[in-house]
Amino acid sequence: MRILKIMPEKCTGCLRCEIACSYMQTGTFQPAKSVIRVSPFEGHTSYAPYTCPQCAEGWCMTACPVGAITINAAGAKDVLDDTCVGCKLCTIACPYGTMFYDPDTRKAFKCNLCGGDPACAQACPTAAITYDDVPTVDWLGDFAAERTTRLLAGVR
Amino acid sequence: MSPPTLAASATKTKSAPARPGAYAGRLLRVDLTRKKCWAEPWSPDEMRDLLGGVGLGALILYRETATRGGKGNVAWDHPDNRLVLATGPLAGLPVWGTGALTVVTIGAQTNGPTSTQANGFFGTNLKYSGYDAIIVQGRSKDWAYLYIDDDVVELRDAKFLLDKDTWETQEALGAAHGLSGHQLSVYAIGPAGENLVRFAAIHGDYGHVASKNGCGAVMGKKKLKAVAIVKGTQALTAADYRGVIQAADDIAHDLRTDPSAKSLYEYGTLPGVVNLSKLGMLPIKNYTTNVPYDDTSTWEAPKLREGFDHRGHQCNACGMHHCHMQVIRGGEHKGKVVDEPEYEGWSGCGWQIGARDKEGISWLNTECDRACVDVNEFGWVCGWVMECQEKGYITKQQLGFELRWGDIKGAHRLLRMISHREGLGDLLAEGVKIAAERLGGRAKECAIYTLLGASPRGHDHRGRWDEMLDTCTAGTGTLESGVPVHVAELGLPTRITPFDGEAVSRQVAGILGRRHFEDSLGICIFTARTRMENLCRALSAATGWYYTLDEAMRFGRRTAAILRSVRLRCGIGPKLERPSARYGSTPHDGPAKGQAVSEQWEKMVDTWYVQVGYDRKTGKPLPKTLKDLRLDWLARDLWGAKK
Structure with a gap:
């Protein structure tokens, strides 16, 4: 399946992904409602975008009491607006902090991979975010292992 | 007669047309003397006329810093001097390099108008907080910093920031508000600004500087240590979202592939x-x-x-x-x-x-x-x-x-x-x-300066006559015309002999307006190094206007004429438009050896004046020039009602 891959070492913190994401999510440019966020580290010299890794466990789906979270055609967990009652249980259940609640709509919202063509990957000017094929949904373990190996070998 | 105030004309509009896309729609006025901050509207017509950045700042200076019934101007250190921190319509959008800030004020070096730019995230954070620009006036009794978090706008005590350098100030404010990275954009002055060094700059976001003409000294004189803007939560619209993204991609393509960029x-x-x-x-x-x-x-x-x-x-x-x-x-x-x-x-x-x-x-x-x-x-x-x-x-x-x-x-x-x-x-x-x-x-x-008092950019202009002429004649006290790239768009020759004074003057005059247009958009000078047509396309898609290259150049020249009028009001006339002895000397070695700008200087300035349509004797834009620029009100101010 295809998944968003994030390479923090390529990120320069320009936040273009947030602007593009917010347009897909809200129909306007409003980074405050982006479902990809960029965090700074190490004295403002490095940045890391993060968003829902579409984890195999699907904690948000398990927690939702009304079955408002489903899996869309792109394989992403997606919130059904008509069903969501805005109880925020999913935001508590999510171990990654990537379930959000919108006080304006009173609904939960999250990354739905833009239905299969993620705007953040399109917008990223440094290819820090790519939309790639991966062998398993739970790609984070492989990613971490590979990154650790690279860093130990001194390859950036 | 002066143009109507922004707020007054905004309220005159009976059935206000819809706000153009990409604008936040409000200006933030900060009165340091009275310790008050308030939002002012500006109308869609004004947005089209002034765009933002230096276009907006120039008119504010013209309107609000005059003395003696429009015959004089306040000095840089007067409380009535304005410090305009303006962004523009493209700021915060997905066009590359659009977090820009344009500082417009009466600068400390020339004691005349200045326009100087920096980038980072100031423009983005300000726009998403709901403001297109900040206009600072008055003088604080005690050191203060301006804090903006959406509609929370406050002047706060800055004692704990005194004598901190600009990086330390940003770190201290980040720690005080629990915010890091681009969640908080901070533009501040360091010790040089506090001590009114005449070439003090305003620095922000770790590495970005609005550096020219002592704008940091103006901030220091006002006892404003910093402006801290939390990343706002408001939305920005666009008339044509896909159009903005498409124009942004085309600009990016130009920047990646064009030899000039x-x-x-x-x-x-x-x-x-x-x-x-x-x-x-x-x-x-x-x-x-x-x-x-x-x-x-x-x-x-x-x-x-x-x-x-x-x-x-x-x-x-x-x-x-x-x-x-x-x-x-x-x-x-x-x-x-x-x-x-x-x-x-x-x-x-x-x-x-x-x-x-x-x-x-x-x-x-x-x-x-x-x-x-x-x-x-x-x-x-x-x-x-x-x-x-x-x-x-x-x-x-x-x-x-x-x-x-x-x-x-x-x-x-x-x-x-x-x-x-x-x-x-x-x-x-x-x-x-x-x-x-x-x-x-x-x-x-041996000293390198212009008689205006401005700093030349960091080049040896004895081999770069276009920039020497631009630096000496500018209404801003620094480079004003624009970078001579894609000049064929403007009907100018793509190559000239760099030591042909006549050709240099025609080129500098021919591109006058380009930089003011760029510096009104909220975009970086380097990411604007594409064809102006692309910038106009991005602006049109963002706002919903049909904005052409002709309109862009007319806008830029209008802004130049207004800034020049403020400069003349400050008592800075054509006699000071000269390089110092060393700055205008002839290199005795190296690639530009023997090229004597001083021999061609008078002719160069004469040609420039003719080409831009200004009066060589008084320095004023000629009535016909002003009429062509649709600045009839300025013509009346400068030349009287009969002309």
Whole structure:
């Protein structure tokens, strides 16, 4: 399946992904409602975008009491607006902090991979975010292992 | 007669047309004397007329800084001086490099109008907080900083920030508000601004500087230490979202592939060192020579970048490989995080003062930023003092120590003396022109400045006549016309002989307006290095207007005419539009050897005046020029009702 891959070492913190994401999510440019966020580290010299890794466990789906979270055609967990009652249980259940609640709509919202063509990957000017094929949904373990190996070998 | 106030005309509109896309729709007025902040509307018509940035700032200066019934102007240090911190319609959008800030004020160096830009995330955070610009007026009794978090706008006590440099100020404010990275954009002054150094800059977001004409001294005089803007939560609309993204992609394509921008895309301004040295445009040891004293192959852009551990540190939505943070690998400052010097850092803290030590130069460049000193003027001051000491025009006793070419430690000591106004630093803090005129004699003859008092950019303009002419004639006290790229769009020849004064003048005059248009959009000067047609397309898609190249140039020239009118009102007329003796001298060696700008100067200025449609004697834009620019109200102000 295809998944968003994030390479923090390529990120320069320009936040273009947030602007593009917010347009897909809200129909306007409003980074405050982006479902990809960029965090700074190490004295403002490095940045890391993060968003829902579409984890195999699907904690948000398990927690939702009304079955408002489903899996869309792109394989992403997606919130059904008509069903969501805005109880925020999913935001508590999510171990990654990537379930959000919108006080304006009173609904939960999250990354739905833009239905299969993620705007953040399109917008990223440094290819820090790519939309790639991966062998398993739970790609984070492989990613971490590979990154650790690279860093130990001194390859950036 | 003056134009109506922005707020007044906004309220006159009975059935207001819809706000154009991409605008936040409000201006934030901050009165430091009364400690009050409020939002003012501005109308869609005004948005189209003024765009933002320098377009908006120029009219505010014209309207709000006049004295004696429009015959005079307030000085830079008067409480009625305005400090306009404006962004523009493209700020916060996905177009590359659109976090920009344009500072417009009566500057401390020329005591005339200025427009100077910086980037980072100021414009983005401000727009998403719901404001297009901040207009600061009055003077605070105690040191304050302005805090903006959406509709929470407050002047807060800045005592705990005093004497902190600009990086320390940003760190302290981040810690105080529990915010890091781009969640909080901070533009601040350091000790040089607090001590009213005439070439103090406003610095922000770790490495970005609005540097020209002493805007940091204006902020210091107002006792405003910093402006801190939390990343806002508001939405920005666009008339045609896909159109904005498509125009942004086309601009990015131009920047990646066009020969005029490709090296900027890859290495920012670093290639300037070697490229300009080949053309006689690299300032070396205060213009005493035009021949590099060091092996320039070690100054190639990849070597400058790879000589440090580095990491991209881009502005809003930007894909250029331009701004970088770097870590010094060795030497006395090993392990320090600094901002990668721009070309002008390598020239001002390097070649101009005869330095070779790249790690030292990189460190000194960031020290200038931290102190909030304009690196160009620092270079002109420091190099001048070095030459004067070498020749005995400034003695060791006068300065307090010996300062030789290439002495980074000594240069840093000088920087501290200037930014704290200690010893001779008190005089040097007035800038090269005033210091040289006060010392007089042979020392004055070696000083690089314009008679306006402005700092030339970090080049040897004796090999770059277009910039010398632009610097001397500008209404802003720094480069005003624009970068001569894609000039075929404007019907100008794509290549000219650089030492043909007539051709140079026609080119400078021909592109007048381009820079003011760019600096009103909220975009970086480097990501605007595409065809203007692309910028107009982005602006049209964002706002819903049909904005053409013709309208863009007319807008830019209108802004130039307004700024020039303010400059004349400040008492800065055509007689001061000249280089100093050294600045306008003839290189005796190097690639521009023997090219004498002084021999062609008068003719160049005459041609420029004819081409831009200004009166050579008074400096005023001619009535016909103003009529063509649809500035009838300004024509009445300048020439009276009958003309």
